Amino acid sequence: MNTADLGLPVDVPSTALFTDQYEFTMVQAALKAGTADRRSVFEVFTRRLPGGRRYGVIAGTGRVLDAVENFRFDADVLGFLQAQKIVDEPTLEWLSTYRFSGDIWGYPEGEVYFPGSPILRVEGSFAECVLLETVILSILNHDSAIAAAASRMSAAAGGRRLIEMGARRTHELSAVASARAAYVGGFDSTSDLAAGFRYAIPTVGTSAHAFTLLHDSERDAFQAQVESLGRGTTLLIDTYDVAEAVRTAVEIAGPELGAVRIDSGDLLLVAHRVRQQLDELGAQQTRIVVTSDLDEYAIASLAAAPVDAYGVGTQLVTGSGHPTCSMVYKLVARARSADPAAPLEAVAKKSLGAKSSIGGRKWAARRVDAEGIAEAEVVGLGPVPADLVERQLLVELVKNGEILGRESLETARQRHISARAGLPMSAIQLSRGEPVLPTEYV
Amino acid sequence: MNTADLGLPVDVPSTALFTDQYEFTMVQAALKAGTADRRSVFEVFTRRLPGGRRYGVIAGTGRVLDAVENFRFDADVLGFLQAQKIVDEPTLEWLSTYRFSGDIWGYPEGEVYFPGSPILRVEGSFAECVLLETVILSILNHDSAIAAAASRMSAAAGGRRLIEMGARRTHELSAVASARAAYVGGFDSTSDLAAGFRYAIPTVGTSAHAFTLLHDSERDAFQAQVESLGRGTTLLIDTYDVAEAVRTAVEIAGPELGAVRIDSGDLLLVAHRVRQQLDELGAQQTRIVVTSDLDEYAIASLAAAPVDAYGVGTQLVTGSGHPTCSMVYKLVARARSADPAAPLEAVAKKSLGAKSSIGGRKWAARRVDAEGIAEAEVVGLGPVPADLVERQLLVELVKNGEILGRESLETARQRHISARAGLPMSAIQLSRGEPVLPTEYV
Numbered sequence: 001m002n003t004a005d006l007g008l009p010v011d012v013p014s015t016a017l018f019t020d021q022y023e024f025t026m027v028q029a030a031l032k033a034g035t036a037d038r039r040s041v042f043e044v045f046t047r048r049l050p051g052g053r054r055y056g057v058i059a060g061t062g063r064v065l066d067a068v069e070n071f072r073f074d075a076d077v078l079g080f081l082q083a084q085k086i087v088d089e090p091t092l093e094w095l096s097t098y099r100f101s102g103d104i105w106g107y108p109e110g111e112v113y114f115p116g117s118p119i120l121r122v123e124g125s126f127a128e129c130v131l132l133e134t135v136i137l138s139i140l141n142h143d144s145a146i147a148a149a150a151s152r153m154s155a156a157a158g159g160r161r162l163i164e165m166g167a168r169r170t171h172e173l174s175a176v177a178s179a180r181a182a183y184v185g186g187f188d189s190t191s192d193l194a195a196g197f198r199y200a201i202p203t204v205g206t207s208a209h210a211f212t213l214l215h216d217s218e219r220d221a222f223q224a225q226v227e228s229l230g231r232g233t234t235l236l237i238d239t240y241d242v243a244e245a246v247r248t249a250v251e252i253a254g255p256e257l258g259a260v261r262i263d264s265g266d267l268l269l270v271a272h273r274v275r276q277q278l279d280e281l282g283a284q285q286t287r288i289v290v291t292s293d294l295d296e297y298a299i300a301s302l303a304a305a306p307v308d309a310y311g312v313g314t315q316l317v318t319g320s321g322h323p324t325c326s327m328v329y330k331l332v333a334r335a336r337s338a339d340p341a342a343p344l345e346a347v348a349k350k351s352l353g354a355k356s357s358i359g360g361r362k363w364a365a366r367r368v369d370a371e372g373i374a375e376a377e378v379v380g381l382g383p384v385p386a387d388l389v390e391r392q393l394l395v396e397l398v399k400n401g402e403i404l405g406r407e408s409l410e411t412a413r414q415r416h417i418s419a420r421a422g423l424p425m426s427a428i429q430l431s432r433g434e435p436v437l438p439t440e441y442v
Numbered sequence: 443m444n445t446a447d448l449g450l451p452v453d454v455p456s457t458a459l460f461t462d463q464y465e466f467t468m469v470q471a472a473l474k475a476g477t478a479d480r481r482s483v484f485e486v487f488t489r490r491l492p493g494g495r496r497y498g499v500i501a502g503t504g505r506v507l508d509a510v511e512n513f514r515f516d517a518d519v520l521g522f523l524q525a526q527k528i529v530d531e532p533t534l535e536w537l538s539t540y541r542f543s544g545d546i547w548g549y550p551e552g553e554v555y556f557p558g559s560p561i562l563r564v565e566g567s568f569a570e571c572v573l574l575e576t577v578i579l580s581i582l583n584h585d586s587a588i589a590a591a592a593s594r595m596s597a598a599a600g601g602r603r604l605i606e607m608g609a610r611r612t613h614e615l616s617a618v619a620s621a622r623a624a625y626v627g628g629f630d631s632t633s634d635l636a637a638g639f640r641y642a643i644p645t646v647g648t649s650a651h652a653f654t655l656l657h658d659s660e661r662d663a664f665q666a667q668v669e670s671l672g673r674g675t676t677l678l679i680d681t682y683d684v685a686e687a688v689r690t691a692v693e694i695a696g697p698e699l700g701a702v703r704i705d706s707g708d709l710l711l712v713a714h715r716v717r718q719q720l721d722e723l724g725a726q727q728t729r730i731v732v733t734s735d736l737d738e739y740a741i742a743s744l745a746a747a748p749v750d751a752y753g754v755g756t757q758l759v760t761g762s763g764h765p766t767c768s769m770v771y772k773l774v775a776r777a778r779s780a781d782p783a784a785p786l787e788a789v790a791k792k793s794l795g796a797k798s799s800i801g802g803r804k805w806a807a808r809r810v811d812a813e814g815i816a817e818a819e820v821v822g823l824g825p826v827p828a829d830l831v832e833r834q835l836l837v838e839l840v841k842n843g844e845i846l847g848r849e850s851l852e853t854a855r856q857r858h859i860s861a862r863a864g865l866p867m868s869a870i871q872l873s874r875g876e877p878v879l880p881t882e883y884v
Contacts (some may be wrong), residue, residue, distance in 0.1 A: 017636035018614040020607065021647030024635070025671055029649075033666030035656055042652070067614070080639045086647075088670075126656050133650075134634075137610035138617055165462065168579035169766045172460040172509070174613035175580055192576075193466070194459035197522045205463030205528075207471075208575075210484070210773035213789040214477055214568050224475030228530075229467055239791050314766060323765040324611045324756060331652035347655040349681050 015067040016077050016098075018135040021086060027127045028091040036094075036127035037338035041361045044106075044120035044140060044329050046113070050148075050322035052432030055423060057151045057416060058119060059181040060143030061109035065403050067135045068100050100128055104398035107364075109407070110147075110184050110416035111393065112423065114377045116439040118362040119327065121394060125338060126331075133329040141327050142174065145319035146181035149296070151420060152320065153312060154186025155428040156300040161309035163204055164190040165291060166317030178317045184412045191311075199409055206234040206261045206289065206311075218245055222252045232258035234289055237274070238265065246274055250281040259287040259308070267292065268305045275306035295320050296430055333361045346381075358441070365391040366422075366437070374422050380442040457509040458519050458540075460577040463528060469569045470533040478536075478569035479780035483803045486548075486562035486582060486771050488555070492590075492764035494874025497865060499593045499858060500561060501623040502585030503551035507845050509577045510542050542570055546840035549806075551849070552589075552626050552858035553835065554865065556819045558881040560804040561769065563836065567780060568773075575771040583769050584616065587761035588623035591738070593862060594762065595754060596628025597870040598742040603751040605646055606632040607733060608759030620759045626854045633753075641851055648676040648703045648731065648753075660687055664694045674700035676731055679716070680707065688716055692723040701729035701750070709734065710747045717748035737762050738872055775803045788823075800883070807833040808864075808879070816864050822884040 030036035049056050073081075073095045081087055081095070102124020113119055120136065122129045154162055164182040167175035172194075179187075179195030189202040196203035207225055215221035222235055222245075231253045237245035237260045249257055260278070262270050267290045278286050290302065291311035299310050315321075330349075335342035346359030360381040365388035367376045378388060397405030420427060427436045472478035491498050515523075515537045523529055523537070544566020555561055562578065564571045596604055606624040609617035614636075621629075621637030631644040638645035649667055657663035664677055664687075673695045679687035679702045691699055702720070704712050709732045720728050732744065733753035741752050757763075772791075777784035788801030802823040807830035809818045820830060839847030862869060869878045 015614070017639050018609065018617065019635055020609055020633040021635055021638075021645050022633065022649055023647075025647050025675075026649060026653045026667075029653070029667045029670035030656065032670040033657070033662070035666065038656060040656065077639070080635075084638065084645065086635065086645070126652075130650075130652055133652075134610050135614055138612065138614040141611050142613040142616070167460065167462055168576050168771075169583050170580065171584040171613060171616035171619050172457070172577055172580040174584070174616040175460065177613055191462040191464065193461055193463055193522075193528065196463075196526060197459050197519070203463050203526065203528070205465075205467050207464055207468060208572075209791045210568075210572055210575075211468045211471070213773045213791070214472065214480060214482065214776055215475070216778070220475070224477065225468075225471045228471035228474040233467075314768075318765045323760045326756075329610075331655045334656055336658070349651045349655070 014072050014074060014077055015070045015135050016073050018067070018138060019131060020134045023131050023133055024081065024087050024091070026130055027094070028087045030126055031091055031094060037125040039335040039338055039340065039342060039344065040124065040126040040129050040331055041333040041344060042122045042129050042133070042329055043118045043332045043362065044136065044327050045116055045118055046325055046327045048115050048326060049435055050325070053148065053322070054427050054429065054433050054436045055420070056113045056144060056325065057147040057185055058107045058109055058111050058113055058140070058144055059147035059184045060139040060177070061106060061397065062406065062409070062412070063139045063143065063177065064120070064136055065397060065405055067139060068104070068132060068398060069403055071098065071100060071132065071135070073098055094127070098128070098131070099401055100124065100132065100398070101401040102128055102398070103396070103400065105394040106397050107393050108395050108405070108415060109412035110414070110419060112419045114435045114437050114439050116379055116441070117377055118364050118379060118394065121361065126334065137327055137329050141325045143177055143181040144325045144327070145323055146178045146317065147185035148322070149316055149320035150182040150185025150187050151416065152296040152430060153299055153316065155420070156296040156430060157310055158303065160307065161189070162187040163309060163311040164192065164316055165311045166313040167192040169314045170317040175317060180409065182316055183409055184416055186413070186416065201409070207236045209236060209239050212236065212239040219248050219252070222249055226253045231256040234259040234261050236261045236263065238262055242270060242274065243277060246277045247281070250278065250283050255281070255283040255285065257283055257286045259289050261289045261291060263291045268302055271302070271305040271307050300430055330357050332357070332359050364393045366393060367391065368422070372422070373424055374437055377437045377439045378442055379439055385442070456514050456516060456519055457512040457577050458515050460509070460580060461573060462576045465573050465575055466523065466529050466533070468572055469536070470529045472569055473533055473536060479567040481777040481780060481782065481784060481786065482566065482568040482571050482773055483775040483786060484564045484571050484575070484771055485560045485774045485804065486578065486769050487558055487560055488767055488769045490557050490768060491877055492767070495590065495764070496869050496871065496875050496878045497862070498555040498586060498767065499589040499627055500549045500551055500553050500555055500582070500586055501589035501626045502581040502619070503548060503839065504848065504851070504854070505581045505585065505619065506562070506578055507839060507847055509581060510546070510574060510840060511845055513540065513542060513574065513577070515540055536569070540570070540573070541843055542566065542574065542840070543843040544570055544840070545838070545842065547836040548839050549835050550837050550847070550857060551854035552861060554861045556877045556879050556881050558821055558883070559819055560806050560821060560836065563803065568776065579769055579771050583767045585619055585623040586767045586769070587765055588620045588759065589627035590764070591758055591762035592624040592627025592629050593858065594738040594872060595741055595758065597862070598738040598872060599752055600745065602749065603631070604629040605751060605753040606634065606758060607753045608755040609634040611756045612759040617759060622851065624758055625851055626858055628855070628858065643851070649678045651678065651681050654678065654681040661690050661694070664691055668695045673698040676701040676703050678703045678705065680704055684712060684716065685719060688719045689723070692720065692725050697723070697725040697727065699725055699728045701731050703731040703733060705733045710744055713744070713747040713749050742872055772799050774799070774801050806835045808835060809833065810864070814864070815866055816879055819879045819881045820884055821881055827884070
């Protein structure tokens with residue numbers, strides 16, 4: 001990857017070790033058995049949505065492409081695998097020139113998905129594909145969980161602005177990916193500077209209680225902040241007495257005061273009081289930002305409150321109760337040789353029920369009704385019916401190892417808005433429900 | 443940090459941008475107001491444990507020390523802050539030479555904690571300390587959440603081995619930190635090679651259904667695996683029929699077969715049947731590894747089953763229902779100048795109840811009863827009572843910017859075993875309860 005292009009401050013030299021050990025030992029055993037180069041098809045899908053959720057949101061596709069491109073073995077990595085005797089010498093030799101040379105198709109980033117949707121399809125030799133399992137699932141399971149929560153919050157917020165503020169509640173790099181996924185899911189900005197740096201997501205900031213407490217008085221603190229950051233700044237008004245703080249704030253900044261932030265108390269009640277007070281003081285344009293353990297339900301409950309923006313932390317970066325998806329990466333078909341002409345045979349685990357899967361290389365399309373609203377997720381193995389050809393969901397992301405699917409985050413964000421808008425209205429109900437589309441297998 | 447020493451494949455050049463924007467703008471405003479260099483004390487604490495949990499576990503301390511040392515501003519980072527107009531020129535100038543030069547004391551890694559425990563205390567100028575808020579909280583909130591879940595699982599597992607297998611269920615670098623935290627909390631090994639590389643945690647691997655499906659028959663797959671990896675390998679026996687797989691496995695590997703893995707079905711029932719079958723086939727030494735959405739409750743429910751090791755994924759890396767802690771980083775005291783002789787004044791947020799905090803620089807000690815079992819977490823502001831001097835919990839981690847607190851992960855792991863053993867017996871009950879120690883303020 002050209003790190004200069006991407007301003008790569010929070011990436012890693014290689015993604016090859018974000019991998020479960022068994023992927024490597026399976027490659028070793030398959031190399032020895034002569035089966036490593038059998039043409040294979042793996043698919044990512046999920047058997048269910050998190051309980052009560054009505055749709056899923058794909059996020060992380062762009063990061064998957066980076067990870068595939070960075071899946072390389074340098075001397076340090078090979079040295080580790082050798083020293084720890086993870087794999088034998090022939091396998092080390094094979095890994096040393098590893099580059100993914102196959103094809104990847106997938107639902108594009110921002111798209112919605114349902115149980116059984118073939119979210120990503122990875123094709124190539126068994127060995128080159130199986131190695132990618134762990135890192136692909138890490139990225140998609142994490143990022144899609146955050147995007148799904150973000151999407152629900154953005155639906156609940158209506159047109160009001162949403163600020164991602166959860167960096168302190170999750171791993172520092174998970175935070176960066178969360179800000180990215182939240183943006184795809186409909187957030188407007190983030191407080192996380194690394195996310196601004198890495199992905200050019202708009203960043204914002206307010207002020208903390210520590211800043212007020214540092215100074216000899218709240219007045220001193222507000223004065224210091226306004227003098228340095230201008231009247232357009234956001235003052236935090238709940239360190240001592242809120243009404244007094246609002247008075248002081250407008251006195252110092254005037255009616256041009258950008259915004260005030262409320263971070264505790266009964267936000268509905270306090271927001272109403274603060275709005276009234278601001279208006280009485282002539283600060284009709286001053287916005288109100290609320291924060292404090294918000295989730296999609298709290299956001300919805302503030303719909304009637306005079307709130308201009310929501311800052312969301314913990315519940316966003318933990319997926320609002322569902323911090324991961326249950327996507328799996330399964331071998332669904334393989335040939336008996338590397339020969340491109342050798343026929344693909346469907347394969348599937350058969351034992352012990354619950355974890356069985358459907359073999360075969362699949363396509364997917366979203367069927368719409370007469371009004372253009374989605375009515376089913378159609379997944380099939382054979383030829384695509386004529387009426388669904390134009391409605392297919394998988395796009396080409398990697399061809400013969402070459403990354404084709406890079407796109408801007410803005411594109412994914414817009415795609416999500418369209419995809420969600422194309423679902424039945426009940427999709428954006430916050431209450432627990434079934435997936436809004438049935439998955440039909442044809 | 444000397445990356446060569448630490449074999450740094452999964453780290454980042456600088457941690458300075460894992461920071462909320464407001465930390466920077468507060469520094470700018472304080473620099474302008476002349477308050478940036480006021481001597482300040484910040485404390486990390488939590489107001490509550492996750493609902494029903496009886497103790498918390500500190501993890502991530504070692505990563506915090508790395509993050510503090512790596513909190514530097516290179517040209518790229520400064521260029522970003524400048525281009526995005528995050529801060530003004532005097533602030534950029536100040537940041538360009540930033541090195542944390544203060545002191546950090548904290549509960550050592552692996553120690554247990556309770557609501558109000560002053561887990562970490564950061565002292566220095568306001569500006570140098572406030573900048574560290576986000577990254578310190580990211581690390582401690584994430585890693586401690588995972589360690590707490592790991593600790594409960596290790597208590598439930600008794601002496602049986604625990605393998606961390608959650609990489610695919612969380613962000614790829616969160617996974618590495620999770621494997622580390624799980625090890626502190628009592629796990630024995632991980633499947634995540636990056637965690638083995640970065641932190642020298644023992645790594646293990648088994649096999650996946652894909653490997654069996656790749657081959658023309660289960661027999662071919664087992665043969666390939668045993669031929670390449672030896673008879674000590676772990677064969678996955680639930681792709682088709684379990685009883686047939688066990689028969690084939692022992693036929694191929696003989697009674698020296700290392701282990702079999704069961705990844706689906708009623709694990710209690712299947713483990714009993716498989717054990718009986720293995721014994722009948724003479725494979726009395728072959729171990730049974732179970733995996734499949736295990737959590738501490740499922741592990742406990744298998745106590746009577748003939749299981750030798752548990753592989754835990756999703757529920758570990760998502761903190762078993764509590765993927766984050768609620769640690770906060772609060773200014774608790776500050777002087778009115780940088781003068782070391784200037785007295786520290788306690789400060790605390792007072793508004794709107796629930797989020798208020800206790801001002802003042804605190805010590806903490808764990809009082810024990812006559813049998814040496816902990817009976818209270820004592821937190822105080824004044825002099826330490828004589829009987830508690832030797833039982834103080836905070837240790838010196840950083841002095842005048844110099845990292846003193848580095849230690850091996852093994853040390854933290856052993857510390858956790860001792861600390862948990864020193865709690866009342868009810869600490870390791872899995873049922874929901876109150877914190878096992880009351881926090882007393884003196």
